[in-house]
Amino acid sequence: MQVPECRFREPVRVPRPALPPQLQEIVFRNFYTAFLSVRVQRAQGPRKWLTCVSDYRLMASPHTEEGAQDYFSLLRHQMLCDVDQVTAVRFILRQPSPVWLHFTIEELQIYPPSQKSPQKDFPSWLSQLAPPEQPAVLHRELPDPEKVSAEAQQMWVLTEVIRARQAAARIGRFDVDGCYDINLLSYT
Amino acid sequence: ISLHKPEIKLESLKEDIKDFLKVSGWEKKLQNAVYSELNVFPSPCHPAAPPEHMKEPLAYMRKAQGSWEKRILKSLNSMCTELSIPLAQKRPASEQKELLNKWNEMGTDEPDLTLFRPVYAPKDFLEVLMNLRNPNYENGEQPSFRNHLGLIQVPLKVKDIPELKEDFSELGLNIGQLGIDDSTQVPPEFFENEHVRVGQKVLAEQDSAAAQQYVRQGCPTALRADLWALILNISNQPEDILYYEQLKSNVIQHNLLVDSLIYKDVKLTASNDDYYFVFEDYLYQVLLCFSRDTSVLEHFAYSSATPPKSYIRGKLGIEEYAVFYPPSGVIPFHGFSMYVAPLCFLYHEPSKLYQMFREMYVRFFFRLHSISSHPSGIVSLCLLFETLLQTHLPQLFYHLREIGAQPLRISFKWMVRAFSGYLATDQLLLLWDRILGYNSLEILAVLAAAVFAFRAVNLMEVTSLAAAEAVLADLSTLKVMPLLQIFLFATVT
Numbered sequence: 001m002q003v004p005e006c007r008f009r010e011p012v013r014v015p016r017p018a019l020p021p022q023l024q025e026i027v028f029r030n031f032y033t034a035f036l037s038v039r040v041q042r043a044q045g046p047r048k049w050l051t052c053v054s055d056y057r058l059m060a061s062p063h064t065e066e067g068a069q070d071y072f073s074l075l076r077h078q079m080l081c082d083v084d085q086v087t088a089v090r091f092i093l094r095q096p097s098p099v100w101l102h103f104t105i106e107e108l109q110i111y112p113p114s115q116k117s118p119q120k121d122f123p124s125w126l127s128q129l130a131p132p133e134q135p136a137v138l139h140r141e142l143p144d145p146e147k148v149s150a151e152a153q154q155m156w157v158l159t160e161v162i163r164a165r166q167a168a169a170r171i172g173r174f175d176v177d178g179c180y181d182i183n184l185l186s187y188t
Numbered sequence: 189i190s191l192h193k194p195e196i197k198l199e200s201l202k203e204d205i206k207d208f209l210k211v212s213g214w215e216k217k218l219q220n221a222v223y224s225e226l227n228v229f230p231s232p233c234h235p236a237a238p239p240e241h242m243k244e245p246l247a248y249m250r251k252a253q254g255s256w257e258k259r260i261l262k263s264l265n266s267m268c269t270e271l272s273i274p275l276a277q278k279r280p281a282s283e284q285k286e287l288l289n290k291w292n293e294m295g296t297d298e299p300d301l302t303l304f305r306p307v308y309a310p311k312d313f314l315e316v317l318m319n320l321r322n323p324n325y326e327n328g329e330q331p332s333f334r335n336h337l338g339l340i341q342v343p344l345k346v347k348d349i350p351e352l353k354e355d356f357s358e359l360g361l362n363i364g365q366l367g368i369d370d371s372t373q374v375p376p377e378f379f380e381n382e383h384v385r386v387g388q389k390v391l392a393e394q395d396s397a398a399a400q401q402y403v404r405q406g407c408p409t410a411l412r413a414d415l416w417a418l419i420l421n422i423s424n425q426p427e428d429i430l431y432y433e434q435l436k437s438n439v440i441q442h443n444l445l446v447d448s449l450i451y452k453d454v455k456l457t458a459s460n461d462d463y464y465f466v467f468e469d470y471l472y473q474v475l476l477c478f479s480r481d482t483s484v485l486e487h488f489a490y491s492s493a494t495p496p497k498s499y500i501r502g503k504l505g506i507e508e509y510a511v512f513y514p515p516s517g518v519i520p521f522h523g524f525s526m527y528v529a530p531l532c533f534l535y536h537e538p539s540k541l542y543q544m545f546r547e548m549y550v551r552f553f554f555r556l557h558s559i560s561s562h563p564s565g566i567v568s569l570c571l572l573f574e575t576l577l578q579t580h581l582p583q584l585f586y587h588l589r590e591i592g593a594q595p596l597r598i599s600f601k602w603m604v605r606a607f608s609g610y611l612a613t614d615q616l617l618l619l620w621d622r623i624l625g626y627n628s629l630e631i632l633a634v635l636a637a638a639v640f641a642f643r644a645v646n647l648m649e650v651t652s653l654a655a656a657e658a659v660l661a662d663l664s665t666l667k668v669m670p671l672l673q674i675f676l677f678a679t680v681t
Binding site: 073187 | 269442499
């Protein structure tokens with residue numbers, strides 16, 4: 001039986017001036033790469049290549065489409081070594097399956113700590129899950145007025161957000177000013 | 189309301205509101221609404237991913253869907269020019285009045301539909317799927333492990349029987365099922381009575397997630413309508429009824445070319461069906477309104493399809509005068525009305541029937557006629573069917589292939605219609621119970637393979653595609669749950 005060959009792409013070398021001294025996040029779009037390893041060379045210390053990401057699985061199965069064209073983020077805290085003062089980055093792509101003609105990664109972006117990759121539009125209170133609260137014990141003491149006013153403020157902000165959203169409620173109109181007299185369907 | 193009392197203190201306001209939500213049932217309703225959203229919308233994409241990535245991550249599939257849509261548009265446009273009928277037309281007042289009077293008996297109308305033809309039929313769509321290729325895949329002509337032996341040649345990941353057994357574990361041999369353990373020979377004390385009792389409790393609690401788990405073992409007939417509505421979070425509030433009435437008035441005001449396609453489809457399919465012809469009028473009431481419903485456009489965010497676009501006459505290319513056609517963005521094809529027909533057994537109030545169909549469409553049925561890599565998309569279902577058959581009935585698969593009867597050619601139409609019109613209605617509803625319960629269409633592919641397994645002996649003896657079709661022409665006597673159970677849990681692998 002033929003042993004499926006393992007192909008390596010040539011390491012990608014990023015020119016020195018373009019690299020931020022500290023790596024926060026690496027973002028890219030996959031194109032049929034099954035596993036990714038990343039190695040860095042640092043300004044200080046020995047000149048050898050340090051592995052910061054080892055055989056990160058991008059595709060659930062190297063032979064099937066799942067994950068083949070997805071977007072990925074590799075964050076600083078996921079990396080195996082320190083990524084400060086980086087002078088060179090090497091990306092090692094592995095695709096053991098012989099069924100694909102090409103494999104690579106695209107739209108590669110490297111972000112330093114000051115810049116963040118484009119974030120989804122989330123209100124900040126949503127991303128912080130409130131811990132399960134103890135019911136307030138109110139026998140004798142009055143509750144902390146600061147706390148109460150902060151909570152009342154939060155509720156007010158919520159109602160304002162809801163009120164603002166209402167304007168976007170759908171009306172269900174499909175015509176333009178009462179007219180739906182249309183041409184043929186458009187191909188673009 | 190109850191919060192306007194002077195006893196309510198500011199300090200405990202937060203707790204009081206929470207308690208009020210619980211007591212009045214609103215907490216449950218909120219939970220159900222959130223659960224509903226989680227079921228419908230895919231997991232959030234990577235922030236760098238453009239919107240088309242959420243619709244369909246694979247570029248070549250997006251392209252294939254685009255080409256297929258262009259073909260449909262061309263077909264509709266040429267029908268429009270050949271017949272000299274506009275795509276949309278405002279009805280004169282007399283016609284509006286006539287239609288309003290006839291609203292509950294549109295089936296009695298016999299418009300001349302001979303010149304209209306369906307925009308496409310399932311077999312046309314199958315041809316497109318057969319030709320789908322990933323340009324980055326080694327699609328050599330020589331047979332090798334790279335080529336699939338079936339009709340589908342794209343390397344999507346599909347589940348094997350061990351994985352399906354895990355996913356569909358509630359269908360196992362030692363778990364009670366409606367469709368098996370409620371047959372006349374089985375005393376109801378063993379399973380049925382208790383199952384009905386649990387179902388009533390689930391309905392009393394009004395918990396969507398619990399209902400979804402419950403229906404995996406089947407719905408008792410008396411509870412099915414309410415359970416499905418609970419799972420899909422449809423409550424038929426006054427504003428929903430009002431919305432439906434507005435859609436009805438849109439139908440009265442404007443005449444659309446797709447209306448004729450709907451009429452034709454209903455006349456050709458549901459009206460000819462022994463079980464569904466009684467619902468003909470309901471089908472028009474649902475489908476004509478569906479075409480005018482702009483809320484359906486929202487599902488295009490997670491569908492690989494794109495709604496057809498046009499411009500107001502004389503304003504070609506000016507974006508302020510761009511509109512979608514039909515307003516829902518969905519062009520019906522031959523057999524589309526069969527998605528609605530089974531629901532008519534459960535819901536008789538037009539507004540509720542309408543909402544149930546719309547929700548079923550934007551959750552499930554849209555995946556059956558668009559090209560995508562989603563595990564419940566028709567391409568994955570086809571590949572799952574072919575892979576299951578090839579793996580577990582290799583002799584049968586090979587034999588059918590040799591005689592020019594590729595199994596998918598026969599089973600495709602069953603899956604595209606979610607078996608509607610092919611199974612007996614009680615069996616179909618038991619199948620759709622599981623679609624809702626597992627929030628997946630994969631069971632359609634499993635059932636298709638199970639049907640072939642069931643009739644394998646006869647199929648091994650046929651020598652042509654026509655003869656194979658004949659063996660599988662009549663599924664109306666099949667019992668779906670035993671077939672599924674045997675195929676998943678009792679077949680020697």
